[in-house]
Amino acid sequence: MATVRLEGITRQFGSAALGRTTTRVAPSAGIADITFEVPDGEFWVLVGPSGCGKSTILRTIAGLEKATSGALYIGDRCVNEIPARQRDVAMVFQNYALYPHMTVADNLAFGLQMRRVEVQKRQERIAEVAKMLAIDHLLDRKPGQLSGGQQQRVALGRAIARQPQVFLLDEPLSNLDAQLRDETRAELKRLHQQVGITTIYVTHDQVEAMTLADQIVVLDQGRIQQIGDPQTIYTRPSSRMIATFLGSPPMNVLRSVYDDAAFQVYGQRLPCPEPLQAKLQPIAGQPYDLGIRPEHLQFGAKSGHLQVEISVVEPLGREVLVRAQLPTDLSAQTQDIAFQCRPDQCPRVGDRAYVTLDLDQLFVFDVETGKTLVQ
Numbered sequence: 507m508a509t510v511r512l513e514g515i516t517r518q519f520g521s522a523a524l525g526r527t528t529t530r531v532a533p534s535a536g537i538a539d540i541t542f543e544v545p546d547g548e549f550w551v552l553v554g555p556s557g558c559g560k561s562t563i564l565r566t567i568a569g570l571e572k573a574t575s576g577a578l579y580i581g582d583r584c585v586n587e588i589p590a591r592q593r594d595v596a597m598v599f600q601n602y603a604l605y606p607h608m609t610v611a612d613n614l615a616f617g618l619q620m621r622r623v624e625v626q627k628r629q630e631r632i633a634e635v636a637k638m639l640a641i642d643h644l645l646d647r648k649p650g651q652l653s654g655g656q657q658q659r660v661a662l663g664r665a666i667a668r669q670p671q672v673f674l675l676d677e678p679l680s681n682l683d684a685q686l687r688d689e690t691r692a693e694l695k696r697l698h699q700q701v702g703i704t705t706i707y708v709t710h711d712q713v714e715a716m717t718l719a720d721q722i723v724v725l726d727q728g729r730i731q732q733i734g735d736p737q738t739i740y741t742r743p744s745s746r747m748i749a750t751f752l753g754s755p756p757m758n759v760l761r762s763v764y765d766d767a768a769f770q771v772y773g774q775r776l777p778c779p780e781p782l783q784a785k786l787q788p789i790a791g792q793p794y795d796l797g798i799r800p801e802h803l804q805f806g807a808k809s810g811h812l813q814v815e816i817s818v819v820e821p822l823g824r825e826v827l828v829r830a831q832l833p834t835d836l837s838a839q840t841q842d843i844a845f846q847c848r849p850d851q852c853p854r855v856g857d858r859a860y861v862t863l864d865l866d867q868l869f870v871f872d873v874e875t876g877k878t879l880v881q
């Protein structure tokens with residue numbers, strides 16, 4: 507086991523890497539100035555939209571991609587010049603990368619064989635891992651004879667069987683069906699609690715990020731936006747992008763203007779809580795984005811802060827997810843707002859109703875930069 511430390515890691519692609527500037531290659535392609543340290547045995551999750559650089563970071567740590575600049579340490583050792591196979595990391599790729607001519611059993615055994623683990627021990631380890639991932643009935647098949655989800659579990663099993671110093675997992679559950687995904691996620695967490703191997707995990711899935719991570723690293727356009735434990739990232743996001751990325755349904759964002767101790771939201775007036783008033787005074791009269799999580803909207807009263815028109819109701823069993831629109835007579839744009847309610851309160855599509863906002867839970871974001879101004 508080992509710490510993993512990145513100091514100002516940058517990896518540029520295309521002509522940017524050659525020092526030329528061009529309008530063809532976005533300057534954000536690749537990753538820039540990535541700095542973080544994963545302590546020994548911790549589980550860190552990298553999240554962010556497609557193309558933000560998650561795989562590039564993992565591939566650089568694995569040694570499959572060479573950093574343009576910066577330093578990378580695994581344990582006390584700077585590994586910039588150390589080839590991939592000597593780094594003692596196991597990576598599960600987004601596209602599995604199994605050996606197509608080998609059986610599942612041989613794929614699982616490959617890393618152990620390379621490390622000259624004795625046959626008896628090898629077989630025990632493979633049996634254990636195959637059982638855990640429910641692929642023990644597939645050991646004699648070749649990867650081409652497996653479904654996507656099965657291939658993904660074999661790839662995961664191959665990494666787990668090796669017991670490396672560091673695990674690098676790139677969306678390892680993305681091809682599993684919902685139930686297997688939940689089970690394997692819990693299994694991964696249990697496994698990490700038992701074995702405690704330093705793990706860096708890439709996902710699009712905010713539930714995986716929230717449930718698995720000791721720390722979450724949020725990326726956008728090749729740069730780190732925020733690092734924090736899941737609860738901090740959820741309750742104190744540093745920008746609109748992060749606020750709307752984590753949470754399902756995501757945080758509602760309403761364009762509004764603050765004036766006269768109130769927010770004007772699409773022609774409706776929302777009183778501004780007193781502690782916020784002084785903070786907002788300097789930008790009074792200018793538009794900004796008001797953020798509120800669905801769980802901080804109350805529905806069902808005869809009156810409330812905002813009047814909405816119900817557009818979609820989605821029963822989920824324990825609760826109903828309601829999507830509504832603010833009536834926007836003066837503007838061609840529609841403004842959606844989502845919240846949950848109890849099944850016995852379920853409105854009908856087309857109803858006009860009121861929602862009440864928990865005004866202590868408001869966020870205010872800068873329209874241009876998306877930065878959190880007030881929370």
Ligand SMILES: Nc1ncnc2c1ncn2[C@@H]1O[C@H](COP(=O)(O)OP(=O)(O)OP(=O)(O)O)[C@@H](O)[C@H]1O
Pocket residue numbers: 519520534535536537554555556557558559560561562563600710
């Ligand atoms: N070999 C390459 N040559 C040129 N550009 C590349 C190369 N690899 C990645 N990129 C670019 O670098 C950026 C980051 O890519 P990366 O694969 O790390 O994103 P990602 O966050 O893993 O996305 P996804 O969630 O879609 O897998 C993207 O703009 C991508 O197009």
Ligand SMILES: [Mg+2]
Pocket residue numbers: 560561562600676
């Ligand atoms: Mg990727």
